[in-house]
Amino acid sequence: MEINKYLLQRISNSIITHIFLMAVTVSCLFPLFWMVRCALMTNATVFTDKSFVPHVLHFKNFITAWTEGGFSVYFFNSVIYTVSVVVGIVLISSLAAYAFSRLDFPGKNFFFYMFVAALMIPFPGSFVPLVVLMNKIGWTNMRYGYILCMINVGLSMSILLLKTFFDKMSPDLEDAARIDGCGRLGIWWHVALPLARPAIAVIVIFNSLNVWNEYILANLLLNDKSLMPLQRGLMVFQGAHSVDYPLLMAGLTIAAVPIILIYLAMQKHIIKGLSSGTTVG
Amino acid sequence: MRKLLGIFLCLLMVVSAGCAPKQQDANTITIWHWMTDRHKAFEALAQKYEAQTGVKVKIELYAPSDAYTQKVIASAQAHVLPDIYGILDKKEVFASFIESGFVADLTDEFKKNDSEWENSLFAKALDVNRFSDGNIYKIKPGIYGVPLDVTNIQMLYNKKMLEKAGIKTPPKTFEEFLSDTQALKRIGLAGLVSGWGEQWMINCFASNYAFNIMGEQKVMATYKGEVPYTDPDWIKVFNIFATLAKEGALAEGVVTKPNKFAEQDFALERAAFAFNGSWCVNVYNDMNPDLAYGVMLPPAVSTAFPMKIWGGAGSSFVVNKDSSRKDKAIAFLKWLTADEQQQYLAQQTKNLPSNKKALSSIPQILSDFAAVMDQTTHPSIWEYNEDPWVAEKFAKGIQSIIIGEKTPEEVAKEVQTAKQQELEKAKSKTN
Numbered sequence: 205m206e207i208n209k210y211l212l213q214r215i216s217n218s219i220i221t222h223i224f225l226m227a228v229t230v231s232c233l234f235p236l237f238w239m240v241r242c243a244l245m246t247n248a249t250v251f252t253d254k255s256f257v258p259h260v261l262h263f264k265n266f267i268t269a270w271t272e273g274g275f276s277v278y279f280f281n282s283v284i285y286t287v288s289v290v291v292g293i294v295l296i297s298s299l300a301a302y303a304f305s306r307l308d309f310p311g312k313n314f315f316f317y318m319f320v321a322a323l324m325i326p327f328p329g330s331f332v333p334l335v336v337l338m339n340k341i342g343w344t345n346m347r348y349g350y351i352l353c354m355i356n357v358g359l360s361m362s363i364l365l366l367k368t369f370f371d372k373m374s375p376d377l378e379d380a381a382r383i384d385g386c387g388r389l390g391i392w393w394h395v396a397l398p399l400a401r402p403a404i405a406v407i408v409i410f411n412s413l414n415v416w417n418e419y420i421l422a423n424l425l426l427n428d429k430s431l432m433p434l435q436r437g438l439m440v441f442q443g444a445h446s447v448d449y450p451l452l453m454a455g456l457t458i459a460a461v462p463i464i465l466i467y468l469a470m471q472k473h474i475i476k477g478l479s480s481g482t483t484v485g
Numbered sequence: 486m487r488k489l490l491g492i493f494l495c496l497l498m499v500v501s502a503g504c505a506p507k508q509q510d511a512n513t514i515t516i517w518h519w520m521t522d523r524h525k526a527f528e529a530l531a532q533k534y535e536a537q538t539g540v541k542v543k544i545e546l547y548a549p550s551d552a553y554t555q556k557v558i559a560s561a562q563a564h565v566l567p568d569i570y571g572i573l574d575k576k577e578v579f580a581s582f583i584e585s586g587f588v589a590d591l592t593d594e595f596k597k598n599d600s601e602w603e604n605s606l607f608a609k610a611l612d613v614n615r616f617s618d619g620n621i622y623k624i625k626p627g628i629y630g631v632p633l634d635v636t637n638i639q640m641l642y643n644k645k646m647l648e649k650a651g652i653k654t655p656p657k658t659f660e661e662f663l664s665d666t667q668a669l670k671r672i673g674l675a676g677l678v679s680g681w682g683e684q685w686m687i688n689c690f691a692s693n694y695a696f697n698i699m700g701e702q703k704v705m706a707t708y709k710g711e712v713p714y715t716d717p718d719w720i721k722v723f724n725i726f727a728t729l730a731k732e733g734a735l736a737e738g739v740v741t742k743p744n745k746f747a748e749q750d751f752a753l754e755r756a757a758f759a760f761n762g763s764w765c766v767n768v769y770n771d772m773n774p775d776l777a778y779g780v781m782l783p784p785a786v787s788t789a790f791p792m793k794i795w796g797g798a799g800s801s802f803v804v805n806k807d808s809s810r811k812d813k814a815i816a817f818l819k820w821l822t823a824d825e826q827q828q829y830l831a832q833q834t835k836n837l838p839s840n841k842k843a844l845s846s847i848p849q850i851l852s853d854f855a856a857v858m859d860q861t862t863h864p865s866i867w868e869y870n871e872d873p874w875v876a877e878k879f880a881k882g883i884q885s886i887i888i889g890e891k892t893p894e895e896v897a898k899e900v901q902t903a904k905q906q907e908l909e910k911a912k913s914k915t916n
Contacts, residue, residue, distance in 0.1 A: 247771055251753055328555075335559040344565070423552045424559050427545055439548040443522035445764040446771045 236460070243269075243453035250449045262450065269454035273437035274429070282434040283462075285351060285422075286415045292355040293362050293411050294404055300359070301366030302392045306378070316367070322360040328420070335424050345427045353421060358411045369403040370396055405473035412466045416459070434459050513541040514814050515567035519553035520800060521546060522767065526833040530826055538820075540813055561587050566805045568814040572630075576613075576865045580622035582803070583629055589804040592627035594815050602819055603628070607858050610635045610839045612866045613798035630801040631818045632839040634830070637796025637854060637861045638689055638762040640784075644777040646674055646757040655779060659725070659786040662758075666734035669757050677729065678736035678756035680744025681887070684880035689795045690760055691883060693783050695722050696793035696862070708869040710908045714879075714901040715894075723886060723893030725786060730887045740884040752776055763854040764799075767835040780853045782860070796861030799836060878903040 242250055244261045253259065269275070303309070304316045334353055335344070343349030373396060381391045397404070419435035426432055438459065441452035518527065524546045531542035545567070547553040554573050560566050566587055572579050582588050595603040595611075603611065614630030616622065642655045650669045656662035666676035681687045695704050699718040706712045707719070729735050736756040739747070744761070751759035752772035759765070760783070769776050785792045804814045820826060827843035830836065837855050838844065844855050864870050871879070882896030891899075 248773070251749055251772060331555060332559045332562050335565075336563045339563040339565055420552055420555065423547050424556050429545070439521055439546070440524075441521075442549060443767070444520060444550065446522065446768040448771070 239453050239456055239460070242449055243457050245450050247448060247450055265450050265454040266458065269441070269451045269458060272451065273440045273455050275434065275437050275455070275458060277430055278432055278434040278437040279458075281347075281431060282416060284347065285354065285433055286412050286462075288351045289354040289358065289415045290408055290411050292351065293358040294407060296355065297359055297362035297407065298366055298397060298400065298404070299392065301363045302370055302396050304363065304367045305370035305373075306396075307388075316363075319360045319363050323364070327357065331421070331424055334421070338425055344425050345431065347431060350422060350425050350431075353425065354415055354418065357421075358407075358414060362407045362411070365403050365407060366400055369400050373399060401473050405470040409467055409470050409474075413463055416463050510541075511810060512539065512813075513543055514569065514808075514810050514817060515543045515545060516569040516802070517545050517547060517553070517557070517567045518571060518800075518802075519546070519548050519550045519573065521548045523830070523834045523836075526830055529833075530821065530829065534817060534820060538816075540817065542817060561585070564807070566807070568805050568808040568810050569802050569818065570805065571800060571802050577622060579629070580616070580620075580624050583616075583624050584622075586806050588629050589806040589808075589811055589815075590625065590627045590629060591631065591804065591815065594819070595628050602822070605824075605842065606632060606822060606839050607635050607841055609796060609858055609861050609863075609866075610798040610801075613863065614801050614803075615866075630798075630803045631822060632798035632801045633822065634799040634834075634836040635796065635839050635855070635858060636763045636799035636837060637794055637858060638760070639794055639854065639857070640677075640781050641751060641759040641761060641765065641778050642781060643751070643754060643757045644779060646754060650674060650757070655781045656784045659784045662784040663728070663732050663734060666732065666758070670733055675736040675750075675756040676734040677758040677760065678739060678742070678747045678750045679760035680742050680747040681739050681884065682741045682743050682746075684877060686744060686760070687880045687883050688876055690783070691722055691726075691879070693792060693794055694725050694786055695719070697785050697790055698722060698787050700790040701793070701862070705867065705869050708867075708871045710904065714904060715897045720893050720897055721786070723883065723896055726883050726886045727893050730889065735887065740887050748772070751778075763796075763837050763851070766848070766850055766854070770835060778850070780850060782857060791860065793862045794857065794860055795863055796858060797863040797866065798839065872904070872907045875900060875903045875907055 241256075241258060243265055244263065245253060245258045245265075246262055249258065249260075300319075304312060338344045338349050338353070343352075377395050377399075378391050381395050386394060416433075417435065419433065419439075422433050422436070429436070438452060438455045441448040441455060516527070518524070520527075524544065527544045531544050535541050547556050550573050553571075557566070557570060557572065561582065572582055572588075579588075583590075610632035611628060614632060615628050616624040616626055618626045620626070646669065647655065647665070650665070650672055652665050652668060656665050669676055679686055679690065681690070692704070695718075698721050699716075703712055703716075703718065707714065707716070713719075736747075736750060742750075747759065748761065748765060748768050749772065750756045751761070751765075752769045754773075754776070769778065782792050782794065802818060804811055804818070808814060822840055824840055824842045827838035827840035828846050831838040831843060831847040831851060835848065835851065837851055837858075838847065844852055847855075879900050882891065882900055885891040886893055886896055
């Protein structure tokens with residue numbers, strides 16, 4: 205019997221690829237499953253019940269986590285912070301990146317490299333100067349103080365990403381827009397931004413995740429409980445020596461949902477960006 | 486574009502709303518703490534205090550402890566520390582805060598009315614906050630912090646498991662302990678579990694026995710470099726671990742276990758003995774409220790010197806020296822450490838109170854822990870401390886003894902070599 209070597213190789217390659225992809229999928233999804241599983245247990249059963257799916261499901265844990273963790277206020281704050289910071293980063297970084305890419309002005313390279321160099325400063329290294337600065341200008345314990353700091357944190361990476369994108373944009377598109385009567389801001393808004401959608405999707409996901417999960421800077425700059433983000437609510441379930449695992453996991457599940465939704469909403473733009481050609485426009 | 490700008494402006498309005506800087510009034514004191522499990526109890530006490538005195542106490546929680554420490558350090562540099570806060574670090578960091586003028590000296594307050602406040606608290610707990618004459622940090626002698634609770638590290642035994650193995654009373658000597666673990670082994674139960682994957686826990690257990698075998702003076706002389714680790718007494722200390730391992734008295738994987746996992750093992754009745762701190766009462770209660778257990782001192786191996794266990798202040802607060810509400814802050818701390826409030830805190834949070842008189846109405850197991858507070862000691866109050874690198878070598882050496890990789894004599898030699906190197910380094914620095 206003659207064996208079709210080509211077909212055999214294709215099938216074996218496909219099997220290996222699928223096994224690898226399934227392993228990656230399981231390793232990504234299993235922690236999420238485990239989080240939800242533990243969220244449905246009690247403190248007594250979380251260490252003893254070895255079953256894959258708990259015998260008794262305690263959905264009430266989600267309500268308890270929401271009320272005990274004071275999630276209403278924190279959730280609202282986190283939404284405000286995430287939306288403000290992400291909108292701020294997209295607006296400022298796209299304007300800056302467009303200017304670095306398309307305009308000529310003195311010190312252009314110097315300022316761009318300064319932004320890139322800011323990426324080298326580890327986040328915790330900037331804590332003390334930020335607290336001192338915010339105190340000096342009286343912006344500690346203020347929402348906008350925290351939002352501006354977080355916008356600052358996300359700018360460098362976003363500018364770098366968008367500038368690379370705008371550099372690839374064809375000058376013909378700009379000329380066409382100019383003929384149609386667009387000014388510089390008009391070109392940025394009508395031409396550059398729509399084309400940069402995949403890069404913006406990456407920026408939105410990356411920064412949303414960053415702001416949504418941020419706690420240390422909020423802890424340093426904000427004092428009022430009513431201004432704290434969602435991560436503060438999760439701390440309620442973690443004592444110095446003991447942890448309320450089911451409620452913590454329920455809280456983490458609640459906290460993870462918006463980020464998963466953002467990722468799902470932005471996913472198609474990223475895929476579109478990856479599948480498009482190397483030249484933008 | 487208009488839409489996006491519209492959204493941005495709307496958000497700006499929302500974030501700006503209610504953001505006017507608030508000036509704190511002279512009748513409000515602010516406390517920063519990291520103790521998540523005690524937050525509700527603190528808030529309840531703050532309300533009670535306000536009702537009694539009219540002084541408002543703002544309790545602000547910043548957890549976990551790492552994030553809290555960062556906040557305190559950053560705020561100290563920006564000179565925006567609250568009226569009352571805690572310093573979660575080594576004594577040298579505490580000393581640097583005092584030196585920088587961030588901590589008020591409370592000695593006079595403690596000494597008022599024939600030292601009424603000082604005498605109401607456990608002396609061992611105050612020692613952690615005390616700088617004595619001629620201290621190595623060159624801090625003006627005095628008391629700089631207020632202990633809220635005390636803690637100590639002892640051994641726990643599972644009553645049901647011991648009964649099952651036919652053991653009527655918990656062991657008092659090391660020989661009794663070994664024979665009890667043999668009895669447990671015969672019926673398939675594990676002996677001692679502890680978080681010996683964490684260096685400090687292994688060093689704590691070893692130092693208990695070092696004090697028991699050779700006494701405090703000789704231990705300090707070793708740290709000072711006058712007695713070598715190859716001394717027969719230190720070999721005896723290392724031999725304890727070799728014996729425990731050889732006799733199968735230890736639970737499986739004890740050398741790699743973090744204390745959290747060791748706590749699970751004891752709470753879920755996977756081991757009959759545990760070596761753990763008094764905070765475990767809270768932890769075990771959360772994991773297994775029906776757990777029947779007792780507390781005992783680590784069984785002595787010698788009668789030459791008393792067994793000393795690690796203990797002292799659990800959590801302490803300090804008063805900001807620059808606070809304009811310093812007197813109110815001190816008055817609140819006095820009230821917080823009074824009998825009634827300490828009893829309430831102990832009952833609510835299952836921690837040992839720092840006030841001696843509050844012991845009368847706390848749960849039995851906490852009372853048993855507190856009964857041996859006089860036998861506690863702690864590295865933060867020792868005259869000398871071992872060099873961190875030598876201490877690491879010491880702990881790792883013990884771990885290798887337990888897994889049978891090295892003999893006590895080999896480990897003793899290695900630790901002594903490390904000690905010698907550190908002594909020479911220190912000598913060359915002073916020259």
